[in-house]
Amino acid sequence: MKGKPVAVLVDAVEYDRHRIASSRRGRSNRDCGSFTTLKRPPQTEYFQCCLIRLVERRDLLTSVTRALDRAPIVLLMGPRQCGKTTVARQIAASRRSTWFDLEDPEVALRQEAAKQVLAPLRGLVVIDECQRQPALFPLLRVLADRRPRPARFLILGSASPDLVRGVSETLAGRVARLEMGGFVLSEVDTRRRDDLWLRGGLPPSFLARTDADSFAWRADFVTTFLERDVPQLGIRVPAPALRRFWTMLAHLHGQVWNAAELARALGTGEAAARHHLDILVGAFLVRVLPPWFENLGKRLVKAAKVYVRDSGLLHYLLGARRRLDLYSHPKLGASWEGFALEQVVRRLDAERDAYFYATHGGAELDLLIVRGRRRLGFEFKHADLPDVTRSMHVALADLRLEHLFVVHPGERSHGLRERVSALALRDLDTVRREWKLG
Ligand SMILES: Nc1ncnc2c1ncn2[C@@H]1O[C@H](COP(=O)(O)OP(=O)(O)O)[C@@H](O)[C@H]1O
């Protein structure tokens, strides 16, 4: 089912309902192509009939479902358009549920009436675009503390709680926080890896008919984010200034963050540069990779590295429209590094234990994942036949790595020397399984 067009005139959830029903009748998923009508009238923009290609995201659905079993409130966060609503619709379709879209002006969840509306509900309550009404959170805390629990809450948001003041503290302890992003390689046909790299994982960009359509979609995405989403968060920053900053960051993709240098280049203060960075990080658009620190008797780099998380947005900001542009771009290596790093961190669930390592003496490791006593290193090389470098030897010894993977775009994974191997990105899932890193 990976990425193949379903070619039916329904939305994702109607499709899924049908799929479940037909598998109960003993028919295979392939039979779904005959399902062409929408049974209910369209309720929201989302429900309008569209020709959809549904990409199955089984692991993601499982994580959200498990989190709902565990915690009374699940906060599912990710950048705009990454597929949060679609995932939640699929989960809600299979159980008793009530849906509130806070972006819909007709939704009756006004603050003063919220308690009366939410308290009697049973089953699953989904609140979409929760960053629009942060004042709801104290109420959710009260509702989540009831015993027995009449309802569970799935809260969707495209801005991190750190960006929406007060939310982190209000919900501490009761919430399972999950992050998602656009498609990762394991969710799409691996033969489309280069499309995923060029266009990025946001579904409409990845699934666009042509590279040009995908590029145009990303251009709109950036403009909408700057001109509509940021102001809606109550953040006042001129859109052109943030656009300039974001573009500049694309050119510094994969480098160590230096606020002073950036502020100078942009003619702003350091505080403004920091604020701009916080906005893009809080909206899940930029990754700040912290440096690893331990006392090794060496002078370590202490500033963080920055990456534009979605490779498609990176390429839009760099003006790389087609593969040809990407392959001839001076940022090719950095782009591969960011793309592969994002895949590894997401697939190995390493959001909270990912670092880089660099000494002022020149030793470097692109990604260090620390799990208890285990330490795994990753280097990202856009070369078909990667080699072991001196810097890798130093990192292996300094950090006492269990293993070092050199992740490359080629076809084959193989050992390079003891504790070092070349890993073709498409074999990442094998590593995940064999090293029990899921
Ligand atoms: N698994 C998927 N397969 C195909 N298209 C998808 C999938 N998930 C999302 N989309 C499409 O991507 C767009 C954004 O999805 P949506 O769920 O609205 O994102 P979000 O709620 O994160 O903004 C929609 O047009 C949706 O149809």
Ligand SMILES: [Mg+2]
């Ligand atoms: Mg949504």
